[in-house]
Amino acid sequence: MQGFLNLNKPAGFTSHDCVARVRRLLKLKRVGHAGTLDPAATGVLPIALGRATRLLQFLPQDKAYRATIRFGICTTTDDLEGDLLLAHPAPDLTLDQVAACLPQFQGVIQQVPPNYSAVQVQGERLYNLARKGKAVVAQARTVEIFSLTVLDWRSGDFPEIDLAIACGPGTYIRAIARDLGQALQTGGTLAALLRTLSSGFDLADSLTLEELETQIQAGTFQPIPADAPLSHLPAVALLDSNARRWCQGQKLRLDQTSLRVRAAEERNLYDYPSWQVHHENGHFLGIGQLIESEIGTLLVPQVVFDGAGFDDAG
Template identity: 60%
Template sequence: MQGFLNLNKPFDWTSHDCVAKTRKLLRLKRVGHAGTLDPAATGVLPIALGKATRLLQYLPGNKAYKATIRLGVQTTTDDLQGEIIASQICAVSLADVETALKQFQGKIQQIPPSYSAIQVEGKRLYDLARKGEVIEAPARTVEIFQIEILDWRSGDFPELDVAIACGSGTYIRAIARDLGIILQTGGTLAALTRTESSGFHLADSLTFSDLEAGTFQPTPPDAALQHLPSITLPATSAQKWCQGQRIPFMDITGTARVYHEDKRFLGIAQAEADMLIPTMVFEPIS
């Protein structure tokens, strides 16, 4: 079995837990995932099966989320799973929030949460934080394509639901934290669901019950790579390419899917300097 699964990750499961469960249910050794989700988050977790694990790096990076942000609260982890370190009744309005959110559009500088999988000097931040060594990761550039308020609930500790479309590497917990900083109220992430990742959508996702029942078909490996241009090679050139040879090709540049003339998906190539260079041969030709 090979291809991709669009898994709806349950609450309180790590992404690694989901891989282990999938491996056990499907009796497969080679299983991987794209785009780690925190245990408290739910939603789309792309799972790769068999040789498709070699294609994870080529999946599109854009993601979308539905998040609930609570104002007036700060925690150690920037979500409700952490220890509350500050709390205050706040009197902010929806208009205040709408104005503040404008600062989260486009390319922004973001500092990842202290409890995250980011590595600093070879050590993951969450491992350091658990030992009491809180180290601030360097700021990095992330991109927010759209952030839209879905609902607003006023009160002593107001909450807002937002839909966020963003690029790879964006921490929604950091957005909640930084919104609280801008509003001078404190803020933390109260709930998070990923609605889209790597071209997979929540509405089409599978549960572990679906996997247990066997009522699913993996997405074909190349079907998840439709954002990449495709190249079809005649039989002779296809065989040479699969053997690691560079093939003269002038019609395209960059990363591309490669197909045999009989429509078989062969792998991934890098097209540059009028040559088609094998990057990952998925289906060798004997």
């Protein structure tokens, strides 16, 4: 079995827990995931099955969330799972005040990861250092927030705001909650997080673990095709003889391929770091890269996903 599973991760499970559960349900050894979610978070967790684990590095990186931020609260982990550091009611905080601060968190910004995170400092994870009582602050990193949209506002002693957040890789939503609270001088922490989009997979198409188990028992589960989340990559089609050679690790001249590039993007071919490679009949063969050589532009194998059976694949 190979392909992808769009899993709707439940609260209380680590991403590793989900991989282990899927491995047991499908009786499959090679299972991996993209885009780790904290245990308290829910939503889209892309799971790779079989040889598709080799494709995780090529998935699109953009993500989207629905986040609830609670003001007047600070914790050690920047979410409700941590120890309480501050609880100071903020009943006078208004939506207008919060909305006025949001623009400073959009676009390309500098963000310091939470102390309890998987970021490494001097070869050790921050969460391990924090558990040892070592006060180490990670270096600020450049991240990109594409949009922050207010969904709901609830006033009170500890007011809450619901935000729709679209962002690039490496963004910590907990850090947004912490920094927004600091900007408003009330303190803030992440109260709930639902990931609605990750690596090309949408929440609307996801399966819960219970739904997955039901489909497996009924014999109806079908993994998502391995090339389905790769539509952001341009594509190359190979004739049968060239497909065989490429799958054997040989480099092909560009004039031996048929390029399919989205017409709306007029970019240099070398601006694309990776290309989908298909047999002319549509069978997905793997991922390739274009390089310059003395004999011209070559298509070089990066990942040969499936080099067998393309004679009769439709």
